[in-house]
Amino acid sequence: MEKTNEIVDILTSNQRKELSDILEVVQTEADIVKKDYEDNPSNMESGSVVVVHENSSLLQDEKENLSDIAWDIKPRSRGNTDE
DSSP, rough: OOHHHHHHHHHHHHHHHHHHHHHHHHHHHHHHHHHHHHSSSSOOGGOOOOOOOOOOOOGGGTTTOOHOOOOOOOOTTOOOOOO
């Protein structure tokens, strides 16, 4: 924590304000994600995982559905060593 205080101490008042504003936005987004998860919990026990690449069109077009571009990858069974 001491290192963080040293960094904050060298910031100008404008930089501190900007950092504070950014932190507020990040906290608000985190609260929204937490609330959404509480209202719509995922079933991680199902083994389903959704990975979205940072350049995915899903992030650009809110009307696009995951089902429009996704495919299902079946994991190999533990006993099957054939590729």
